[in-house]
Amino acid sequence: MPNRYRIYAASFLMDFVCAFVVGGGAVYAVELGATALELGLMGALGAALYVITSLAAGHLSDRFSRRKSLILYCSLALVSCVLLTRAATLTGLFIWYPMYHAVIGFYWPTVQSLLADSRHRRNLASTLGNFCISWSLGFTTGHYICGVLTRIDSRLPFTWSVVLSLLILVVAYSLSDFEGEQRMASADYLARSDGGNRVIWRKFLICGWLANFTLVFILSSAKMLFPKLALDVDHMDKATLGLMLALIHGGQLMVFWLAKYWHGWQYNRRVYLLTQLLALPGAGLLALSSNVFAYAAGMLLIGISCGFTYTSSIYYSTSRPPDSSTRTGYHEAFIGLGILLGPLSGGVVSDHWNLHSPYILCALMALVALALQTWLLYRPASRKSAV
Numbered sequence: 001m002p003n004r005y006r007i008y009a010a011s012f013l014m015d016f017v018c019a020f021v022v023g024g025g026a027v028y029a030v031e032l033g034a035t036a037l038e039l040g041l042m043g044a045l046g047a048a049l050y051v052i053t054s055l056a057a058g059h060l061s062d063r064f065s066r067r068k069s070l071i072l073y074c075s076l077a078l079v080s081c082v083l084l085t086r087a088a089t090l091t092g093l094f095i096w097y098p099m100y101h102a103v104i105g106f107y108w109p110t111v112q113s114l115l116a117d118s119r120h121r122r123n124l125a126s127t128l129g130n131f132c133i134s135w136s137l138g139f140t141t142g143h144y145i146c147g148v149l150t151r152i153d154s155r156l157p158f159t160w161s162v163v164l165s166l167l168i169l170v171v172a173y174s175l176s177d178f179e180g181e182q183r184m185a186s187a188d189y190l191a192r193s194d195g196g197n198r199v200i201w202r203k204f205l206i207c208g209w210l211a212n213f214t215l216v217f218i219l220s221s222a223k224m225l226f227p228k229l230a231l232d233v234d235h236m237d238k239a240t241l242g243l244m245l246a247l248i249h250g251g252q253l254m255v256f257w258l259a260k261y262w263h264g265w266q267y268n269r270r271v272y273l274l275t276q277l278l279a280l281p282g283a284g285l286l287a288l289s290s291n292v293f294a295y296a297a298g299m300l301l302i303g304i305s306c307g308f309t310y311t312s313s314i315y316y317s318t319s320r321p322p323d324s325s326t327r328t329g330y331h332e333a334f335i336g337l338g339i340l341l342g343p344l345s346g347g348v349v350s351d352h353w354n355l356h357s358p359y360i361l362c363a364l365m366a367l368v369a370l371a372l373q374t375w376l377l378y379r380p381a382s383r384k385s386a387v
Contacts, residue, residue: 003114003175003176004115004127004130004131006171006174006175007111007114007115007131007175008130008131008134009134009171010070010074010111010168010171010172010175011111011131011134011135011138012134012135012137012138013138013164013167013168013171014077014104014107014135014138014168015135015136015138015139015142016138016139016141016142016164017077017081017138017142017161017164017165017168018104018138018139018142019138019139019141019142019143019145019146019245019249020142020145020146020149020157020158020160020161020164021081021084021097021100021157021158021161022223022224023142023143023146023147023150023157023223023227023242023245024146024149024150024154024155024156024157024158024161025042025084025093025097026039026223026224026227026228027146027150027154027227027231027238027241028087028093028150028154028155028158029042029090029093030227030228030231030232031154032089032090032093033090034090034228035228035347035351036225036228036346036347036350036351036355036358037347037348037350037351038090038347039224039225039227039228039343039347040224040225040343040344040345040346040347040348040350041094041343041344041347042093042094042097042098042224042343043220043224043339043340043342043343043344044339044340044341044343044344045094045097045098046097046098046100046101046102046339047101047220047336047337047338047339047340047341047343048098048336048340049098049099049101049102049105050101050102050104050105050332050335050336050339050340051105051333051336051337051340052102052105053102053103053105053106054105054106054108054109054329054332054333054335054336055329055330055333056106056329057105057106057107057108057109057110057329057332060106060110066110066111066113066114066175067114067172067175067176069106069110070107070110070111070114070172070175071169071172071173073103073104073106073107073110074107074165074168074169074172075169076103076106077100077103077104077107077165077168078162078165078166078168078169080096080099080100080103081100081158081161081162081165082162083095083096083099084096084097084100084158084161085155085158085159085162087158101336101339105332105336108328108332109328109329109331109332112131112314112318112328112331112332113328114175115127115128115131126260128311128314128315128318129256129257129259129260129261129311130260132252132256132259132307132310132311132314133253133256133257133260136249136252136253136256136307137249137253139246139248139249139252140246140249140250140252140253141246142246143242143243143245143246143248143249144239144242144243144245144246145242146242146245147238147239147240147241147242147243147245147246148238148239148242150238150242151237151238151239200267201267201316201319203376203377204267204272204312204316204377205316205317205327206376207272207312207373207376207377208309208312208313208315208316208317209313209317209330209331209334210334210369210372210373211272211276211309211312211313211369211373212309212310212312212313212331212334212335212338213334213335213337213338213369214276214279214309214338214365214366214369215276215279215302215305215306215309215310215338215366216306216310216334216335216338216339216342217338217341217342217362217365218279218282218283218302218306218342218359218362218365218366219248219302219303219306219338219342220338220339220342220343221342221343221345221346221358221359221361221362222245222248222286222299222302222359222362223245223248224342224343224346225343225346225347225350225355225358226241226244226245226286226295227241227245228350228355229355229356230244230295232355233290233355234290234292236292240292243296244292244295244296244299245299247296247299247300247303248299248300248302248303248306249303250300250303251299251300251301251302251303251304251305251306251307252303252304252306252307252310253303253307254303254304254307255275255303255304255307255308255311256307256311259307259308259311265308265311265312266315269377269378272308272312272373272377273370273373273374273377275304275305275308275309276305276308276309276366276369276370276373277305277370278301278302278304278305279301279302279305279306279362279363279366280363280366280367281298281301282297282298282299282300282301282302282305283298283302283359283360283362283363283366284298284359284363285297285298285301286298286299286302286356286359286362287356287357287359287360287362287363288356298359310335313331313334314328314331317330317331342362345358345361346358346359346361346362349361
């Protein structure tokens with residue numbers, strides 16, 4: 001079996017487990033009496049470690065065997081999941097939840113670098129599309145099943161995360177270190193009329209990181225803080241809550257599938273900016289409504305917008321191979337920064353106002369990010385540099 005298919009399988013399973021840890025951790029914390037601020041702080045601690053380890057992993061993945069590194073990271077993730085099953089208090093969650101995120105911060109840049117090596121002469125956008133479909137499908141199904149499991153027992157997702165982490169470790173052992181024969185700009189990248197222009201590429205790269213941070217800020221606020229709103233205020237069924245969280249990644253999944261077959265989005269400023277506008281009504285529906293169908297629509301719109309920004313960020317980070325491993329580290333670090341600041345600032349805002357208010361902050365963040373990206377993308381280039 002080609003290396004990339006094993007990577008797709010590992011990515012699906014890893015985010016399936018991550019959905020159990022994030023969704024199950026939030027529900028369990030609410031049952032233990034956590035406030036919105038404490039939920040935000042728990043997510044922020046995990047994200048802070050994720051940022052640090054992501055940046056480190058970007059540099060380490062070119063210096064050490066990627067296969068052996070992934071085996072180590074998967075082993076540590078397994079240990080983290082075992083320790084989560086022992087967490088009986090908020091203090092325990094505050095220790096082991098961040099530890100798990102520190103480990104996966106090492107994992108993702110390394111597996112993305114190995115994926116780039118394993119694509120042979122295949123189209124980069126298609127390879128990345130399959131990768132994104134794999135992990136988003138893991139999150140989508142994982143969150144829904146997590147909701148069903150928490151209705152039975154709030155700690156049950158942690159138990160299943162141990163079993164699935166063992167399976168991920170088996171897949172990691174089956175990987176090979178390097179399968180590709182080339183480390184050069186992808187054919188689909190060079191075929192683009194704007195793709196060979198370094199100045200334009202750099203603009204889209206910077207905007208991709210900025211947009212990815214902003215949408216993850218919104219997405220993580222919804223995933224970490226919405227359970228408190230849904231369970232304590234709206235008295236939502238836990239299985240329905242799982243479905244709400246799954247819809248975010250369902251929206252991402254739709255975009256990843258589209259991006260795999262339609263390449264007109266690459267270096268297209270209009271498409272790039274307009275897709276981010278969907279996050280505004282998405283956040284607005286979470287902020288201004290209390291209806292389950294409005295919540296569902298809001299989650300889906302946020303997921304669609306976030307799916308496009310993630311696709312853009314990882315595509316522009318990997319499409320020019322010199323230092324691409326370092327850029328995947330930055331790509332994941334900006335994700336971690338969004339996960340850090342989103343729940344934390346949302347928790348502070350909700351502590352002062354109400355549990356709907358974080359999504360007003362999210363909408364304002366999206367507006368500011370869109371204004372800054374519009375200025376960067378439409379600002380006349382001072383020089384032309386073709387590579």
